[in-house]
Amino acid sequence: MPDDRAYPSGGVHGQVVYQIGRQIVSGEIAVGSDLPREVELCERFGTSRQAIREAIKVLAAKGLIEPRRRRGTRVRPRAAWNLLDPDVLLWHAPDGFGPDFLADLLELRATIEPAAAELAARRGDPARLAELGAAIEDMRLAGLDPVRFYDADIRFHVGLLLASGNSLFAQLASPVRAALTASFRLQERIGGPQENGYAIHAAVYEAIAARDTARARAAMAFVIEAAATELRPVMTPAPESTTGA
Amino acid sequence: MPDDRAYPSGGVHGQVVYQIGRQIVSGEIAVGSDLPREVELCERFGTSRQAIREAIKVLAAKGLIEPRRRRGTRVRPRAAWNLLDPDVLLWHAPDGFGPDFLADLLELRATIEPAAAELAARRGDPARLAELGAAIEDMRLAGLDPVRFYDADIRFHVGLLLASGNSLFAQLASPVRAALTASFRLQERIGGPQENGYAIHAAVYEAIAARDTARARAAMAFVIEAAATELRPVMTPAPESTTGA
DNA sequence: TGACCCTAATAAGTACGACATATTGCGGAG
DNA sequence: CTCCGCAATATGTCGTACTTATTAGGGTCA
Numbered sequence: 426m427p428d429d430r431a432y433p434s435g436g437v438h439g440q441v442v443y444q445i446g447r448q449i450v451s452g453e454i455a456v457g458s459d460l461p462r463e464v465e466l467c468e469r470f471g472t473s474r475q476a477i478r479e480a481i482k483v484l485a486a487k488g489l490i491e492p493r494r495r496r497g498t499r500v501r502p503r504a505a506w507n508l509l510d511p512d513v514l515l516w517h518a519p520d521g522f523g524p525d526f527l528a529d530l531l532e533l534r535a536t537i538e539p540a541a542a543e544l545a546a547r548r549g550d551p552a553r554l555a556e557l558g559a560a561i562e563d564m565r566l567a568g569l570d571p572v573r574f575y576d577a578d579i580r581f582h583v584g585l586l587l588a589s590g591n592s593l594f595a596q597l598a599s600p601v602r603a604a605l606t607a608s609f610r611l612q613e614r615i616g617g618p619q620e621n622g623y624a625i626h627a628a629v630y631e632a633i634a635a636r637d638t639a640r641a642r643a644a645m646a647f648v649i650e651a652a653a654t655e656l657r658p659v660m661t662p663a664p665e666s667t668t669g670a
Numbered sequence: 671m672p673d674d675r676a677y678p679s680g681g682v683h684g685q686v687v688y689q690i691g692r693q694i695v696s697g698e699i700a701v702g703s704d705l706p707r708e709v710e711l712c713e714r715f716g717t718s719r720q721a722i723r724e725a726i727k728v729l730a731a732k733g734l735i736e737p738r739r740r741r742g743t744r745v746r747p748r749a750a751w752n753l754l755d756p757d758v759l760l761w762h763a764p765d766g767f768g769p770d771f772l773a774d775l776l777e778l779r780a781t782i783e784p785a786a787a788e789l790a791a792r793r794g795d796p797a798r799l800a801e802l803g804a805a806i807e808d809m810r811l812a813g814l815d816p817v818r819f820y821d822a823d824i825r826f827h828v829g830l831l832l833a834s835g836n837s838l839f840a841q842l843a844s845p846v847r848a849a850l851t852a853s854f855r856l857q858e859r860i861g862g863p864q865e866n867g868y869a870i871h872a873a874v875y876e877a878i879a880a881r882d883t884a885r886a887r888a889a890m891a892f893v894i895e896a897a898a899t900e901l902r903p904v905m906t907p908a909p910e911s912t913t914g915a
Numbered sequence: 916t917g918a919c920c921c922t923a924a925t926a927a928g929t930a931c932g933a934c935a936t937a938t939t940g941c942g943g944a945g
Numbered sequence: 946c947t948c949c950g951c952a953a954t955a956t957g958t959c960g961t962a963c964t965t966a967t968t969a970g971g972g973t974c975a
Contacts, residue, residue: 495965495968497927507752509838536781592749
């Protein structure tokens with residue numbers, strides 16, 4: 426699982442970043458409310474003010490909070506959060522994202538990934554395309570084994586963004602990975618991977634390998650549409666649990 | 671200029687974040703190389719280690735550097751940088767992005783903005799659409815005044831992303847704004863705004879206001895294509911200056 | 916009574932000094 | 946020549962003291 430997130434990480438301040446970050450993203454600390462004072466956080470976490478301050482600076486760098494003199498440190502509105510930041514996305518995961526955010530993620534995928542497929546078909550680096558082919562082959566070998574299938578699936582979709590040759594598309598690997606992970610968890614409730622999963626992905630790869638830009642785009646759009654169709658009935662019931670492990 | 675960046679900001683540590691961030695992004699501190707030791711940075715900036723450490727944590731949170739015990743703090747490969755982070759983008763601006771990165775930005779715009787136009791046409795909040803209309807009207811009034819035109823232009827494109835109703839599309843306001851700002855600077859070399867600028871933007875707005883999704887998408891794609899066509903001759907000569915203000 | 920200014924309290928910002936800990940490279944023993 | 950262990954190094958953590966911006970509240974004057 427080649428992740429790019431940095432928090433949670435070893436070290437005291439990293440733990441604090443994760444704890445507070447999770448509490449904010451999960452809504453436990455409400456948007457617009459004030460964090461406890463630094464000294465109070467020191468007592469709560471049993472750490473020095475140095476560690477607390479470093480954690481606050483990290484969270485502020487990701488747009489979650491805004492420290493100000495005398496007023497204290499306030500949680501910024503969600504629109505100000507760096508939602509595409511790998512860490513911020515990761516902190517969403519335990520709560521399952523929620524139907525609205527998942528829908529946004531799917532729309533982003535439906536927009537980006539077909540374009541990425543087209544670019545990869547047009548100018549994709551052969552080495553990258555080989556990795557895509559390997560991922561497809563692993564999907565075939567995985568059969569109905571969910572773990573192997575999902576792993577190969579992620580490798581394919583992320584690899585596609587890298588193969589697009591666009592550094593900004595590559596940045597969207599985190600949200601795509603997050604969306605896939607969340608989708609897997611939902612799909613498991615209705616019984617494992619789709620039977621046609623391998624076939625529709627292979628169609629994308631073959632179009633890219635054949636340098637057929639239009640077909641690559643269309644095939645990829647179909648993959649996303651299939652995922653959206655499958656998820657639609659599952660994601661409508663909004664989950665209420667905030668205590669989920 | 672409604673910005674969402676946080677650095678440069680008041681305060682000592684904010685200055686350090688900006689200085690080092692700029693040096694890394696501009697290449698003055700090479701990728702893969704080590705930053706000076708914290709104590710040495712203290713002397714150089716004339717600050718305490720506290721401020722230096724907070725700055726390092728902020729830059730690490732944005733993926734630029736990776737501190738490690740005993741080894742020191744190393745500049746991470748560019749692929750690890752959070753290129754969509756508003757601050758990281760802003761730190762690119764003084765160097766003019768460079769042709770490759772600008773091309774990536776344009777591809778991102780060409781992918782995202784037509785989709786955003788379609789979504790805005792489908793379900794855009796009337797209040798947001800009104801803002802779009804106001805921006806269009808300002809573009810008309812601006813005539814050939816570059817400053818007014820560019821301001822309205824940015825308001826239109828950013829407003830469109832907000833009107834899409836997708837929180838992740840909204841996150842891409844920063845890169846879009848960055849791309850527009852960079853484009854303006856290049857276009858000025860070949861003589862101000864395009865004459866048909868207002869007309870092609872107005873076409874997008876009218877399609878959205880008429881809730882015509884297909885026309886909105888097509889009109890927006892045309893706007894981006896026009897911008898790309900106009901920039902193509904200007905952005906090929908790679909700028910050499912790193913000393914820019 | 917109401918508006919205004921000044922003061923004091925507050926919480927983040929900065930600074931300095933010390934120690935802890937992980938990691939790497941070097942040198943000696945086998 | 947290999948391997949083990951020690952020492953050097955740079956970040957990580959801690960504690961305390963002081964500074965500064967900001968705001969709330971009280972007191973004064975019109």
